[in-house]
Amino acid sequence: MPDLSGIVKAYDIRGVVGEQLDAALVRDFGAAFALLIKPEAPAVVIGHDMRDSSPELSAAFADGVTSQGLDVVTIGLASTDQLYFASGSLNLPGAMFTASHNPAKYNGIKMCRAGASPVGQDTGLAEIRDTVEQGVPAFEGQRGTVSERDVLSDYAAYLRNLVDLSGSRLLKVVVDAGNGMGGHTVPTVFEGLPIEIVPMYFELDGTFPNHEANPLDPANIVDLQAKVREVGADAGLAFDGDADRCFVVDERGEPVSPSAITALVAVRELAKEPGGTVIHNLITSKGVPEIVAEHGGKPVRTRVGHSFIKAEMARTGAIFGGEHSAHYYFRDFWRADTGMLAALHVLAALGEQNGPLSTLTQDFSRYAASGEINSTVGDQVARMLAVKDAYAGKSGVEIDELDGLTVQLPGGAWFNLRPSNTEPLLRLNVEAADRAAVEALTAEVLAIVRA
Numbered sequence: 001m002p003d004l005s006g007i008v009k010a011y012d013i014r015g016v017v018g019e020q021l022d023a024a025l026v027r028d029f030g031a032a033f034a035l036l037i038k039p040e041a042p043a044v045v046i047g048h049d050m051r052d053s054s055p056e057l058s059a060a061f062a063d064g065v066t067s068q069g070l071d072v073v074t075i076g077l078a079s080t081d082q083l084y085f086a087s088g089s090l091n092l093p094g095a096m097f098t099a100s101h102n103p104a105k106y107n108g109i110k111m112c113r114a115g116a117s118p119v120g121q122d123t124g125l126a127e128i129r130d131t132v133e134q135g136v137p138a139f140e141g142q143r144g145t146v147s148e149r150d151v152l153s154d155y156a157a158y159l160r161n162l163v164d165l166s167g168s169r170l171l172k173v174v175v176d177a178g179n180g181m182g183g184h185t186v187p188t189v190f191e192g193l194p195i196e197i198v199p200m201y202f203e204l205d206g207t208f209p210n211h212e213a214n215p216l217d218p219a220n221i222v223d224l225q226a227k228v229r230e231v232g233a234d235a236g237l238a239f240d241g242d243a244d245r246c247f248v249v250d251e252r253g254e255p256v257s258p259s260a261i262t263a264l265v266a267v268r269e270l271a272k273e274p275g276g277t278v279i280h281n282l283i284t285s286k287g288v289p290e291i292v293a294e295h296g297g298k299p300v301r302t303r304v305g306h307s308f309i310k311a312e313m314a315r316t317g318a319i320f321g322g323e324h325s326a327h328y329y330f331r332d333f334w335r336a337d338t339g340m341l342a343a344l345h346v347l348a349a350l351g352e353q354n355g356p357l358s359t360l361t362q363d364f365s366r367y368a369a370s371g372e373i374n375s376t377v378g379d380q381v382a383r384m385l386a387v388k389d390a391y392a393g394k395s396g397v398e399i400d401e402l403d404g405l406t407v408q409l410p411g412g413a414w415f416n417l418r419p420s421n422t423e424p425l426l427r428l429n430v431e432a433a434d435r436a437a438v439e440a441l442t443a444e445v446l447a448i449v450r451a
Contacts, residue, residue: 001133008129010421011120011307014099014108017053021107023060025132030064030095031139032131033111036124037093041114043071043144045086047078048097049181049242051206053107058097061109064136066144075151077204079181079243081338084116085155088334091115098181098242101214104207116334120307156189162332163344165193168351174198174236176224178213179205182239189340195347198231200224213240215247216325216372218255225253235350235357237343245326246339248346250357256365259285262322263292263364265345269320269330270297279312279321279329281305282403283416283429287366288322303403304418310335324372324429367412368438370430375449377426380419384426387417387448413441417449 002025007015013029015021034044044065048054062072075086080096087094091114099106111119111128119125173195177183183202190197200223201210211220215238228236228249236249248256266278266288277298280288289299302312302321306329309321313335321329328342329335350357377383388405391397396410404418404427413432420427426449432438 004129004133008125010305011118011125012108012110013125014102014106016105017057017107021057023056026057026060026109027064027067028132028136029109029128030061031068031136032064032128033061033093033095034065034068034070035131035136036119036128037113038068038070041070041091041093043073043092045073045075045083045090045092045094045149046097047075047083047086047094049079049206050077050179050184050204051097051099051104051107054097054206057107058095061095061097062146066146068139069141069144071144072146074146074148076148077181077184078152079185079340080110081244081333081336081340082151082155082181082185083110084112084334084336084338085158086149086151087112087114087116088336089151089154089158096242100242100244101212101240103212112336116336118307118310123307152185152188156185156191159189159338159341159344160193162330162341163348165195165344165348165351168194168348169354170194170196171234171347171351172196172198172231173347174200174224174227174231174233175202176200176215176221176227176236176238177202177243178215178220178239178241179203179208179210180213180239180241181243185243185340186239189344194351198227198233200227208241215240215245221247221249221255225249228253235347239339244337244339246328246343247326248343248357250361252358254358256357256361257285257369258322258324258326259288259369260361260364261326261342261346262324262328263288264349264361265322265328265342266292266297266320267295267364268345268349270295273319276319277316279309279316279318281309281323282406283372283418284322284324285367285369285431286412286414287364290366291364301402306337367431367433368435370428370438370442373428373430373442373446374420374425375428375446376424377449378424380424380426383449384417384419386451387445390448409441413437415441415445417445
């Protein structure tokens with residue numbers, strides 16, 4: 001019996017092609033997925049990114065699905081949110097082949113049920129793993145069929161219908177696709193809009209020859225920042241490899257915090273539905289729930305991770321949700337995450353007024369933050385306990401353990417320390433009134449973590 005614990009993650013399957021993932025194993029995953037969703041749907045929609053291994057692996061998955069008697073609809077090259085659109089609009093379960101921002105040697109599978117409902121450890125992924133490890137039972141009936149469908153233009157039209165840019169001034173926007181799927185989707189989505197695109201790295205290339213397709217790493221937006229300043233752009237957008245996350249820089253080339261983007265989009269969504277619920281995870285700036293409440297909305301705090309966000313959105317009927325990792329979730333997009341829709345909201349807000357993006361987002365950026373700081377530790381539990389013991393019992397300190405350890409300090413500063421699910425790391429996020437306070441608190445906590 002194979003042990004798949006190394007590649008079956010919390011929300012997806014991901015591993016090194018040729019070592020951990022090959023066509024035969026992926027075929028079994030496809031068959032196991034078909035068994036999981038067979039009672040619910042007659043077919044599965046499948047998309048893939050630009051990695052060299054993606055066409056072969058997605059075809060193997062399709063073979064596994066059809067071997068269990070279900071049909072397959074392939075949409076070919078796609079961003080992850082384009083796959084979610086297909087799953088939602090066709091009301092079919094879906095599978096997306098991508099390893100997001102991971103290096104070229106990796107690939108993976110993100111799966112969802114009909115309506116883009118996520119498949120994670122607690123919602124089917126563990127069952128899929130068990131089925132493959134124990135051996136997928138053969139199906140004696142008729143094989144399913146494979147058909148092709150191009151949904152790119154429908155996806156683009158759907159997004160443009162959700163955000164009105166008809167009254168926008170002409171904007172010059174630099175877009176860094178990082179040789180990922182943004183190069184596939186951006187030209188079609190932005191076509192006909194009052195946007196002059198300055199493209200960077202739109203060539204689809206799964207070897208990522210220019211930089212890693214992970215815009216949360218500051219090193220990967222340096223080219224974008226320089227180009228924005230060089231051409232005098234109004235804004236810059238950077239997408240990750242599968243283009244479901246979008247990172248924003250302003251006209252100065254300065255990064256705009258994803259928390260500020262969450263607050264900005266939340267205000268726009270609340271204008272359409274006053275009193276609505278907005279989800280934010282617990283490492284998002286505390287400015288987000290403050291701003292949501294000030295605009296008449298109901299902020300709801302969740303754990304980090306898309307399965308928790310989507311579950312809470314379903315439970316509360318939330319109109320929008322945001323994470324500090326630049327994932328943005330919309331009720332109008334089947335509660336799925338789409339960086340493209342968030343980008344359109346930002347550009348619409350910018351184009352509706354005459355000021356620069358830095359001024360527009362200033363109102364949504366209230367505090368200084370450290371960003372996520374990783375520490376390799378020998379014993380995650382012991383280091384977490386050491387930090388908890390250092391702060392517990394102090395006057396005015398509040399501690400909760402919804403996700404890792406969150407410590408609220410007198411005066412408004414706070415930090416969260418969370419263990420990685422896959423690596424021997426602790427992840428620290430700190431927020432305070434100003435940069436000096438952030439640096440002081442960060443140093444204080446890291447001294448304990450790394451002792």
